[in-house]
Amino acid sequence: MLESSKPEDLLNTALSALKSGSGYAAAIDRIPVPVYTTDAEGRVTYWNQACIDFAGREPQLGSDRWCVTWQLYTADGEPFPDGECPMARALREKSSVRNEIAIAKRPDGSRVAFRAYPTPLADDSGALTGAINMLIDISDEQSEILKEQASRCRRLARSTNDANTSTILKDMANGYEETAALLHHG
Incomplete structure (x- = not known):
């Protein structure tokens, strides 16, 4: 188990795991909150078990775009317009998105409110290669x-x-x- 459960610390753990190269999957799997990665076009490329528990479904590798959830809504309960969710914006703007609330709808109809932490990833030359995202459940709040x-x-x-x-x-x-x-x- 990780020593800290602060979102910033958890995200830094995930980013460090990715930078370490091989073995990053095992390190991300140990993070107790949903963490997933996408390619530069936003197609989901990896997720930990916490994503499945959170979303109530197994993401579809390579075809789910922007998020691991079944359906995604704004904090006001409106469906996110295509390409406007936090992850899509982070990739498009090549900039981290913070403090935005979204609501994931699960296949069983239940919903989970969360804060997303999408962070673009770049290669050594600075070219966008994808992104990593962490989801923090704030349903009670x-x-x-x-x-x-x-x-x-x-x-x-x-x-x-x-x-x-x-x-x-x-x-x-x-x-x-x-x-x-x-x-x-x-």
């Missing part, structure tokens, strides 16, 4: 945020005299609560 949003909507709905506004706010509250209930905890 997001569930609480969604519940707070639902509570705010319900308070606003009670305080307005406009029936249409009240209905819209109640619908929004229901949506937040439904999404919170779908998030996998643990």
Whole structure:
């Protein structure tokens, strides 16, 4: 088991494993959070067991693009437009993307909120060769945020005299609560 579970330390462990060359797979497999790599076009080339546990499925080598998850949504619950998820942007912009929240939908319908840490990889000449990504589950944190949003909507709905506004706010509250209930905890 690794000594630190700080995201930065886990990512540095994964990056060090890749730089060491041979044996990187065994080192990445020991990391207790989902870590995967892609080629320069975003096709998944490697993943650890934690990715399978996280995504609820085994990624499809060479055909899954950008992410190991079945379906990917923004923090607002909207599907990510093709090529706009954190990994796609990191590859396109050749720059690390940090502090962005996404939601993975599993084949069983449950969802997992996470922070992604996509980091481009380059060869000795600086040419982009692919990327590595680490996913940190923040479902509990997001569930609480969604519940707070639902509570705010319900308070606003009670305080307005406009029936249409009240209905819209109640619908929004229901949506937040439904999404919170779908998030996998643990």
